[in-house]
Amino acid sequence: MSVAVCPACVALPDAEDRYDAASVPTHHLVLPTIHCAACIRTVENTLAALPDIRSARVNLTQKRVAIASEKGADPSPWIEALANVGFEAHEIDDLGAPTGDDYILHLGVAGFAMMNVMLLSVAVWSGAEGVTREFLHWISAAIALPAAGFCAQPFFRSAWPALRAGRLNMDVPISLAIILACGMSLYEVVQGGQHAWFDAALSLTFFLLAGRVLDQRLRRAARSAADNLSALEPSRVHCLEAGVRISRSIADVAVGDTLWIAAGGRVPVDCALIEGSVSVDRSAITGESDPIVCTASQPLYAGDILLDGPHTLRATRVGEDTTLRRIAQLVATAEAARGTFRSLADQAAAVYTPAVHIISAAAFLGWLIATGDVRMALNVAIATLIITCPCALGLAVPAVSVAATSRLYRDGLLVKSDTALERLAKIDTVVFDKTGTLTERRLMVPEDMPRAHREVLRALAEASEHPLCRSLAKTMKSVAPSGLDHISESTGDGVGALWQGTPVRLGRDESAQNATVFTVGSDAYTLTSQEEMLPGAAQAVADLKARSLSIWMVTGDSAENAQRIADQLGITQVRANLRPEEKITQVETLQGEGASVLMVGDGLNDTAALAAADASIAPSSALDASRNAADINIVSGDLTKITTALRISRTARSHMLENFAAAGIYNAIAVPIAVAGFATPLAAAIAMSASSITVVLNSQRGLRG
Amino acid sequence: MNILLVLVPASLILGGLALAAFIWTLRHSQYEDLQGDAHRLFIEDEEDGI
Numbered sequence: 030m031s032v033a034v035c036p037a038c039v040a041l042p043d044a045e046d047r048y049d050a051a052s053v054p055t056h057h058l059v060l061p062t063i064h065c066a067a068c069i070r071t072v073e074n075t076l077a078a079l080p081d082i083r084s085a086r087v088n089l090t091q092k093r094v095a096i097a098s099e100k101g102a103d104p105s106p107w108i109e110a111l112a113n114v115g116f117e118a119h120e121i122d123d124l125g126a127p128t129g130d131d132y133i134l135h136l137g138v139a140g141f142a143m144m145n146v147m148l149l150s151v152a153v154w155s156g157a158e159g160v161t162r163e164f165l166h167w168i169s170a171a172i173a174l175p176a177a178g179f180c181a182q183p184f185f186r187s188a189w190p191a192l193r194a195g196r197l198n199m200d201v202p203i204s205l206a207i208i209l210a211c212g213m214s215l216y217e218v219v220q221g222g223q224h225a226w227f228d229a230a231l232s233l234t235f236f237l238l239a240g241r242v243l244d245q246r247l248r249r250a251a252r253s254a255a256d257n258l259s260a261l262e263p264s265r266v267h268c269l270e271a272g273v274r275i276s277r278s279i280a281d282v283a284v285g286d287t288l289w290i291a292a293g294g295r296v297p298v299d300c301a302l303i304e305g306s307v308s309v310d311r312s313a314i315t316g317e318s319d320p321i322v323c324t325a326s327q328p329l330y331a332g333d334i335l336l337d338g339p340h341t342l343r344a345t346r347v348g349e350d351t352t353l354r355r356i357a358q359l360v361a362t363a364e365a366a367r368g369t370f371r372s373l374a375d376q377a378a379a380v381y382t383p384a385v386h387i388i389s390a391a392a393f394l395g396w397l398i399a400t401g402d403v404r405m406a407l408n409v410a411i412a413t414l415i416i417t418c419p420c421a422l423g424l425a426v427p428a429v430s431v432a433a434t435s436r437l438y439r440d441g442l443l444v445k446s447d448t449a450l451e452r453l454a455k456i457d458t459v460v461f462d463k464t465g466t467l468t469e470r471r472l473m474v475p476e477d478m479p480r481a482h483r484e485v486l487r488a489l490a491e492a493s494e495h496p497l498c499r500s501l502a503k504t505m506k507s508v509a510p511s512g513l514d515h516i517s518e519s520t521g522d523g524v525g526a527l528w529q530g531t532p533v534r535l536g537r538d539e540s541a542q543n544a545t546v547f548t549v550g551s552d553a554y555t556l557t558s559q560e561e562m563l564p565g566a567a568q569a570v571a572d573l574k575a576r577s578l579s580i581w582m583v584t585g586d587s588a589e590n591a592q593r594i595a596d597q598l599g600i601t602q603v604r605a606n607l608r609p610e611e612k613i614t615q616v617e618t619l620q621g622e623g624a625s626v627l628m629v630g631d632g633l634n635d636t637a638a639l640a641a642a643d644a645s646i647a648p649s650s651a652l653d654a655s656r657n658a659a660d661i662n663i664v665s666g667d668l669t670k671i672t673t674a675l676r677i678s679r680t681a682r683s684h685m686l687e688n689f690a691a692a693g694i695y696n697a698i699a700v701p702i703a704v705a706g707f708a709t710p711l712a713a714a715i716a717m718s719a720s721s722i723t724v725v726l727n728s729q730r731g732l733r734g
Numbered sequence: 735m736n737i738l739l740v741l742v743p744a745s746l747i748l749g750g751l752a753l754a755a756f757i758w759t760l761r762h763s764q765y766e767d768l769q770g771d772a773h774r775l776f777i778e779d780e781e782d783g784i
Contacts, residue, residue, distance in 0.1 A: 066776035089770030141753045161735045
C-alpha cells in the first residue's frame with residue numbers, strides 16, 4: 030500500500046504491484062487456439078510443470094500466456110510442451126504494459142462528472158428559472174471544477190511545455206477551451222447568468238480523453254531492435270598470450286590479438302584464421318545455414334559460429350568496426366529516421382490548431398467592436414472554441430486504429446506501431462527476403478528409410494543443437510524417437526550414440542563434400558539439404574502481383590538459388606549475394622525512386638532493411654531483433670496474411686480520412702452558428718456528442734467480424 | 735422544488751459510490767482479462783470439494 034499526496038496517484042497500481050516479485054513476466058507466448066476454461070487449465074498446468082518456469086498466467090481475452098522465468102531463457106521447450114497437449118504457441122515480444130500514463134482513471138472520473146452535470150444541465154435547459162437554476166448551476170460548478178482540474182491534466186501537461194517553447198500543438202486550444210469555459214461559467218454563475226458551459230467542458234474532456242486512452246493502448250513501449258542485436262555478442266572470449274589462454278572481456282580485445290575459440294563457439298569480433306581451414310555457420314549474417322569453409326584468406330565475421338574447432342584466430346576489426354556493430358548502427362539510424370513520419374493526425378492538427386485560434390480571436394474582437402460588451406464577446410469566443418468540435422478530431426484516428434488493430438489481431442497479425450497502418454496503406458513495392466521468409470532449408474529424409482531407422486534419426490536429431498538438426502527434428506515430429514545410449518556430440522564429427530548396441534551417427538562426411546550422412550551400423554543414408562517453399566508463399570506473391578504491386582526478392586544466398594526460387598514464384602526482380610548493408614541500400618534506392626517499400630524478412634541480415642523500409646512485416650519465428658524492427662508480426666508465419674493486412678490498412682486509412690471529413694462538415698455548420706452568437710450549451714452538447722458518435726460508428730465499418 | 739435539496743445530493747452520493755467502486759476495480763486489475771475471469775469459474779480444483 031503506497032501513500033501519496035494525491036489520492037488518484039495511489040489508485041493506479043504500478044505493474045509490479047499486480048504481481049509479486051517472483052512472478053514478473055519475462056516471456057509471452059501467443060496461443061491463437063485457446064477458447065475455454067479447459068484450455069486455461071491445461072495450459073497453466075502444463076507450463077507450471079516445466080522446471081524452469083516459475084509461474085504462468087493465461088489471458089483469454091488477449092489469447093496469450095505470461096510466463097515468469099529466467100530472463101533470456103529459451104522458450105522452445107515450452108512451445109513444444111504446449112504442442113504436445115494440442116496448443117499452437119508462438120513467441121512474441123511483450124508489447125509493454127501500459128505505463129503510468131494510463132488515463133482510464135481520468136476517463137472514469139470525467140465520465141462520472143460529465144453525466145451528473147449533464148443531468149443537472151438538462152433540468153436547466155428544460156426551463157428551470159430563478160433560484161432553482163442558480164442552485165443547479167452551483168452544484169454543477171462544484172462537481173465540474175475539481176473534475177475538470179483533475180481530468181484535463183493530460184492536456185495541460187502537454188500544452189504547457191509547447192507554449193513555453195513558443196509552439197502550438199493540438200492540446201493548446203483544448204486546454205484553452207476547458208479553462209476558459211470553466212472560468213467563464215463560474216463568472217456567469219456568480220453573476221446569476223443564464224448559460225453555464227460546465228457540461229460542454231466536461232464532455233470535451235471526456236471524449237478527448239477517450240481518444241487519448243485508445244491511442245495509449247496502441248502506443249506501447251517499443252523495444253529497440255538495435256539493443257536486441259547486442260544479445261548476439263558473447264561477452265567474454267579466450268585470448269592467447271604467449272601461449273597461455275586468458276579469458277578477457279570483448280571490450281578489451283584489440284586488433285591483432287590472438288583469440289582461441291572452441292567448436293560451437295560464436296566469433297566475437299571480425300577475425301582471420303591463422304592457419305588451416307574451418308567450417309563456419311554464417312546464418313546470422315547471410316540467413317543461410319549451409320556451412321561455409323573458410324581458409325586463412327577469407328575473413329570471419331562477428332556472429333559466425335564455428336562448426337569445428339578449436340581454432341586460433343587473429344582479430345582484424347574490433348569494437349564499433351565489427352560487422353555486427355555496424356549492422357546495429359544501421360538499424361539504430363533507420364529507427365530514428367522512421368520517427369519523422371507525419372501521420373494523418375499530425376497533419377490535421379497542424380491545420381486545425383491555428384485555424385481555431387484565429388477564428389475565436391476574430392469572433393471575440395468582432396463582437397467587442399460591434400457591441401462593446403466584453404462579457405458577450407467572451408461568451409461568443411468561448412462558444413466558438415468549444416464548438417469547433419475537437420472531439421471528432423481527437424477520436425478520428427484512434428477509433429479507427431483500435432478497430433483495425435483488433436481485427437488484424439483476430440486474423441493473426443500483431444501490429445506494433447500506431448502509425449503502421451497508415452504507412453502500410455500507401456505502399457506500392459514489396460521486397461521479400463528469401464530464406465526463412467519465402468523458403469525454408471530442410472534436410473530431406475530418404476523415402477526408403479525403414480521406420481526403425483527413422484526413429485533413431487529422430488532421436489539423434491533431437492540430441493543436437495545444430496540448426497539443421499533442429500529443423501529435421503521438427504519435420505520428423507510424427508515419428509517417435511527411440512531410446513539411445515551414450516549420446517555424444519562433437520562438432521565436426523556430428524552426433525553419435527549407441528542404439529541397441531549398434532553405433533549410430535548423424536554428421537558431416539568430409540569425404541562426400543560435407544554432405545550430411547546418417548549411419549546405423551553399416552547402413553548409410555545421405556540426407557540432402559533442400560530448399561522448400563513455405564506454404565502460402567506462392568499464393569501471397571500471386572495475390573500481391575494481382576494488386577499491381579512491384580515485387581522484389583533480395584537475399585544473401587547465391588544467384589542460382591535465388592533465381593530458381595524466383596522463377597518458381599514468378600518474381601522477376603531479384604538481387605542476390607547481398608550483405609546486410611546492401612539490403613538496406615537496395616531499399617533506400619527504391620525509396621529514392623519514389624517507391625513506398627514494404628519489407629518482409631526474418632533474419633539478422635534483414636533487420637536494418639526492416640527498420641528502413643516504409644512499412645515492414647516479419648513472421649513471429651523471426652530473430653528477436655527483426656521481430657522488434659518490424660511494424661507487424663505474422664503470428665503463424667503464413668504469408669497470405671500480408672494481403673489481409675494490406676486490405677485492412679487501406680480500409681482503415683480511408684475511414685480516417687472520412688472521419689476527418691465528417692469533423693470538417695460539423696465544423697463548417699457549427700462555426701458560423703457560434704460566431705453569429707447563436708450557440709448555446711445545449712447546441713454545443715448536441716454537436717459534440719453527435720460528431721463523436723458519427724466518428725466512432727464510421728470507424729467500425731468494414732472492420733468488424 | 736425543495737425536494738431537489740434532498741434529491742441532488744442523494745444522487746451525487748450514489749454516483750460517488752459508483753465512482754469509488756470503479757476505482758477499486760481499477761486498482762485490483764479487474765479489467766485485465768474479462769473473458770478469462772469469466773471462464774475460470776468453471777475450472778475445478780480437486781482440493782475445493784465444493
